Amino acid sequence: MPGYKKNVIKKPILAVRESAFFFEGSNHIVNAGIKIMSGIAQGYLANDNRPVKLSIKNIVVGYLDKQSGHTLVAVDRVSLDIREGEFVTIVGLSGCGKSTFLNAIAGLVKHQHGEIRVNDRIVNGPGTDRAVVFQKASLLPWRKVGRNITYGLELSGMKLAEAREKASYYVNLIRLNGFENHYPHQLSGGMQQRVNLARALACDPEVLLLDEPFAALDAITRELMQNELLELCEKVGKTVVMVTHQIDEAVLLSDRVIIFSARPAYVLDDIPIPIPRPRKGHIKDSEEFRELVSTIWRVIEGNANIGGGI
């Protein structure tokens, strides 16, 4: 079946390790003036006593480029510890490998080096402890909204009646009640994305992965959805890893913003967002908010200029 195996590298590519070392060398040169590795930033977490939910150690993800036959490194030795209930966002230039990184956490892309642990269990592939919300809603068009929300639960082997009951809490929370009997094509883009979110939350994952969840929406809907997600996350207290291009979105929603370098991605900086919760959308107008956005922007811009990575 086409598309089925496209993103999976079946055989481990041995050459990646060498190339990772090569890139590591070059990183240090490029990066000398900025900040090295995530270890420094993790210092501030020392007094956070929440347990580590998602632990990523030195992962390397390589692609075999079919055209050139070379192995390309997308993610280069990234380490991250994400604590329970934390909302962490990854920003970086487009094509820098942050989506690949997220796919590796989801288990959809194999990493060649390092390890990923959720609740101290090693991740080797997709699993019910993680749920992904992609940019495209990708709802099953022949299923009504209700059955789309229970889809993830049904795949995990749950009986439909039980799945419906479990999902109903999130249907209410995301204010989708009354829409259960609509087909996806009858919904707006924003509504479809909410169903997508509900489908992920219904599985009650340990870690929620959001891959540019609002990028396909118009500006107004996006703002509204950001506020809604903010409210939602503060209510359910999930551990979330999000990837986005929107720096303001990252600052608004996150406890920490991780900045990835140009490809191959490594951690340029790890910036805590000390704005107290509960937050409201209007904090975007505050001085502190703008300060944080411009700090992040300067790091990305600086990397783009040095690395010539655009």
Next chain:
Amino acid sequence: MRHLTVFPKSTVAKREKVLNLLLGSSVIVLFLVGWELLFQLKIVNPLFISAPSRVVLAEIAMIKDGSLLKNLTVSAKEFLLGYGAAVLIGFPFGIILGWFKLVRGSFGPFIAALQATPRVALMPLFIIWFGLGITSKIVVVLMSAIFPLIVNLRVAMTTIDADLVHVARAYGASRWQIFHSIAFPTSLPFLMTGLRLAAGRGLLGVIVAEVFGGAEGIGYMIQYAGSTFQTDKVFAGVLVVAVSGITLDFSLDRLGRHFDRWRGEVPVH
């Protein structure tokens, strides 16, 4: 003050529908009247062309003496058995062919070669193998109807939305779960198209097989009437075949729409 008359969309669509119906049926009526006139005014030798009125009379006679029902039953039986077998074999086989690369690689060329061969050309062989009775006709129908099904379902498997598969995998779906929650529903509209195409081919198969070598059925009846210069009866037989074909296609179309509800309204062109 100016008034704007805005017709509701449904009214506009309804008017267009009525107009099309009127235009369509008037062409048919004109054709029938012209045909009748050609006959009545003896412009063309009446023996060759018959006339609508005579076709109707022949039809009534055939109904009265029971020959229509008898022949129709035979043809319908041949068709249904062959068509049913084609669906039972073609549907799963098309899916397997599309789903498994290895099967596609090994059987693809063979299927393509078989498909390119006009099945009617194999008719003498079928008669040798299966005799002049009902079996050889069923085989012809099966061989005619199976390929549209195989081809359509094979294509269905290649149009599966890769994003949906990606999501399913992210939720830890097994290959079987991906198959029955994504591939199977994707295949249904293609199955419906395949069923319609297959019905047309199957009908053709039945008639040709009976014309070629049969002792009963509508095809045989047409062939016999033709060789004895009973043009009325030939037309009467053709009419029966045409009506059966239209009825079959119409019902399959309705069935297809039933499975297509999730697509929503198709915009009016």
